[in-house]
Structures are given as C-alpha cells and as structure tokens.
Amino acid sequence: MARFTPWDCFKAASATLVAAWLLTGPTLADARWRQGVFPVAVFSGYTSHFGQRIGPSGSVEPHHGLDIAAPLGSPIRNWWGGVVKEVIDDGRCGLGLLIQSGPYEHLYCHLSGSVQNGTYHSGPVALRSGSRVNGGALIGHVGMSGRSTGPHLHWGVRYGGRWLNPAAILQAMAAARGQGR
Ligand SMILES: [Zn+2]
Incomplete structure (x- = not known):
C-alpha cells in the first residue's frame, strides 16, 4: 500500500486548503485550530490521502x-x-461515528467494537446519537470494519456540506500551535 507523508497530502490539496481558509476566515481561524486534537493516539502513517484515487475496482473514485x-x-x-450526530453501521464505513461541532461534521470509520440498538460500544466507550463528547475524549478504537484492507482510521471533515482536506486541517492545527508558543 502506498504511503503518503503529510507534505504529499498538503501538496495534493492546496486548492482545498485555500477553500478551507476562505470558509473559516484566515485570522480568527488561528486561535481556534489550536484546540484540534489529532484523532489517532498511536500513529503509524498515512495510507490514503484526500482526493481522487484508484479504488479496489480499478476505477478512479473520490x-x-x-x-x-x-x-x-x-x-x-x-x-x-x-455532539454525536449519527452512529454508523454499514458495509462501507463499517462501524463509525459522525460528530457535529458547530458548522463542522467529523467522520470516523472502520472502528472496532459493536453497535447495538444504535449505541456504539468499544471498551469503556458507549456513544449514541445526541451524546456529548469533549475534544480529545476517547471515542472508540481502531478496527477494520466496513470496506477496509487493514486497521486504520478513515477521518473526514465536512463544512457546509462539502468535504475538506483533513491534511489541510492538520496543517492549520500545527501552524496555530507554532504561533502560540
Ligand atoms: Zn478512507
């Protein structure tokens, strides 16, 4: 499986990055992005970036x-x-969570654990639609449910109905932290 560095992701997404800055406001964004928490506790690498890619069927797909x-x-x-907006249990995302933060929605797919009666369970975690979750809170564990060839987190961020490039958001978080010191 091809590996991509954050820089590769960043380059691939410069147009989306510009769009993200325009949507969020270039100055107010700085302080806000610092609150963001990297969603994976034990990082092994990036395996697929945002944008067009060749899918399992051989066709190009977003x-x-x-x-x-x-x-x-x-x-x-x-x-x-x-706030948890949706607990997902399907063949593509697998077990997943969609969380709403103001105008942003963030998606977590391919989790381990189980979904019973609309509640996602994994170890001490029990989340259902409407559950409040703090930034940095444990919300689940890495798995390979749904369409997944190996353990990884699919992380998506949507603003106003359009998907942003998460690499651009990570870049903005890093930039905000650098400025805060
Ligand atoms: Zn993915």
Whole structure:
C-alpha cells in the first residue's frame, strides 16, 4: 500500500486548503485550530490521502477523507468537542461515528467494537446519537470494519456540506500551535 507523508497530502490539496481558509476566515481561524486534537493516539502513517484515487475496482473514485494507519485496537480521540450526530453501521464505513461541532461534521470509520440498538460500544466507550463528547475524549478504537484492507482510521471533515482536506486541517492545527508558543 502506498504511503503518503503529510507534505504529499498538503501538496495534493492546496486548492482545498485555500477553500478551507476562505470558509473559516484566515485570522480568527488561528486561535481556534489550536484546540484540534489529532484523532489517532498511536500513529503509524498515512495510507490514503484526500482526493481522487484508484479504488479496489480499478476505477478512479473520490476519497473524502484521510486514512491514518494505526494498530488494531488503539485509541481514537475526538478531534473537536461536539455532539454525536449519527452512529454508523454499514458495509462501507463499517462501524463509525459522525460528530457535529458547530458548522463542522467529523467522520470516523472502520472502528472496532459493536453497535447495538444504535449505541456504539468499544471498551469503556458507549456513544449514541445526541451524546456529548469533549475534544480529545476517547471515542472508540481502531478496527477494520466496513470496506477496509487493514486497521486504520478513515477521518473526514465536512463544512457546509462539502468535504475538506483533513491534511489541510492538520496543517492549520500545527501552524496555530507554532504561533502560540
Ligand atoms: Zn478512507
């Protein structure tokens, strides 16, 4: 599987980055982005970037998120404080969570654990639609449910109905932290 560095992701997405800055405001954004939490506790690398990619069928298809490889069962942290909007259990995302934070929605796919009666369970985690979750909170564990060839987190961020490039958001978080010191 091809590996991509954050820089590759960043280059691939400069147009989306510009769009993200325009949407969020270039000055107010700085302080806000610092609150963001990297969603994977044990980082193994990036396995698929945002944008067009060759799917399992051999055709080009859009990939609306960033795939972050991590050990099976390792913790997933909530990127931003918010409310669980949807608990997902399907053949593509597998077990997943969609969390709403103001105008942003963030998606976590391929989790381990189980979904029973609309509640996602994994170790001490029990989340259902309407659950409040703080930024950085444990929200689940890395798995390979749904359409996944190895343990990783598919992380997507949507603003106003359009998917942003998560690599651009990570870049903005890093930039905000650098300025804060
Ligand atoms: Zn993905």
